[in-house]
Amino acid sequence: MTLDDTAASGEHADVVCVASWNADLISRVARPIERGETLMASAFSISPGGKGSNAAVAAARQGARVALIARIGQDDFGRMGLKLWRDEGIATEQVEQVADEPSGVAQILVYDDGDNSIAVFPGAGAGLGAHHAEAARLLLSHCRVVMAPCEVPLAVTERAFAIAREAGAKTVLNPAPARPLPDALLALTDVLTPNESELLLLAGLDAGASTDAAAQVLIARGAAAVLVTLGGAGCRLYQAGQAPLSLPGRRMAVADTIGAGDTFTGALAAALARGEALPAAMELANAAAALSVTGHGAIGGMPSLAQVRALLAAPESE
Template sequence: MDDDVNADVVCVASWNADLISRVARPVARGETLMASDFSISPGGKGSNAAVAAARQGARVALLARIGDDDFGRMGMALWHDEGIDTRHVEQAAGERSGVAQILVYDDGDNSIAVYPGAGTGLGARHAQAAATLLAGCRVVMASCEVPAEATLEAFRLARAAGALTLLNPAPARPLSDELISLVDVLTPNESELYLLAGPAHAGSADEAAAQLLARGARAVLVTLGAAGCRLYQAGHAPLTMPGRAMAVRDTIGAGDTFTGALAAALARGEPLAGAMQWANAAAALSVTRHGAIDGIPRLADVAALIA
């Protein structure tokens, strides 16, 4: 992108290389299982969501910090190929990029351990350096794979300029009231919803969502896997969108695809309920292929599924 061109979506992004092994089932403590396949591919919740938004037609820019290593160069090559603006990606000399070790099971589910690497150094200064970019965009999105201070400053700057803020609170961790109050759309899955709400929800998703709305989130959009998603907004009855029956290859990146497609739809002016439909369909398509990046669909694919 040229310096005078704004992005539609800015992603406060995590980046890592995915080291993926396929095994029959979860590994027990102290146990060794033989894997049937192994691959290395691009990953990171922020990077995945940014690619998803770009493939849904949005002009996307990143705020990120990566290692000046082979895995970091993999990320830069990916973003270049996807047409994503990397002017605000810092390549940290002498530091390693993040890595995710992923086990994919025969039933399509997975377990993931993430080492964030150079991404731990992403901070408020990176958001401040990108203040003009943040002021000109329509949606800013982030996940909990990046330091909270980077997200907090980016959301402050975006909100002040009238942009929407979108937070995928994964991996789940407690969030400050200050950050939650800056979130226009919070997109937890069910387990993340309960962790964020704390022990007072009594096992009720409705109560847990109500607590997060009371703390300042403008909308809580809960992803339910194969069951679809449910939208909560103060003063409105919950809106449930059913899932779609798909042949599941694996679920890696489905949540990131949902987030990125949601951001792209909001950036092009879809109302939240309409954007939710696009995100739901994109996530459904993503599980029909192996891997995070290969599974992310294009806008035309999602439009065809919705039609």
């Protein structure tokens, strides 16, 4: 196994992402497929994916200097990832390549209404561990924000967050796909960014429970802030001792919703790294996610910071 060290140095990165990487295999079908049913797809494509990689690209396009901690295979899909990150100006010194494991793959069905379903095989990314965070201690100790999804093992995220917190950095956790989270990790999380269904699962509440109640459960367990993404309805911020803060969604022409949550997390991390207060960072992230649904694939619609600011400056259409 080797470390790729040919990209620009990430020693002084603003944002470090503990990243999952997948090649997205995308089929477009009219509707969800029933068990045992076969539907003909109208289109197929292979494109970059993985929640961590997507969020890293989103942060880079928002002007942040970004570096990755990741693990990929020495295969065509792994090489796809390295090319993407170099093209986006993302530092890859802490990307480990392994010869005997495949890179991750996500099989995605996109429906006519723009919604989607996803099955993920993490591949080499499943081998990330706390020792990878230790190997990146210098990188983590000099950044401003560390972010991670739940597509990577929790042990590497918890160690990376602990190292970053010791140095005064903020931490952002996108708990997707949702899984039970230890209180120790929640206590190291400055901003948790679930969607509604993930929020209820993390809080251990039934589907009919309110987002307010679920968010308070997670804050009581240690999360400093819970920022819930609500799809087309916008987002809502919860912090201990403060009234919830809501932002409405924006009406956009939807190509597909792949990567919208990752765009939100990456844009949020970039804004926090610039020193934006959380409510202002939330507004930027909300606008970035809205723009992202106007393009195809996980990164096709990810906007620049200039595009986000232009959208925020424009009057809402009636």
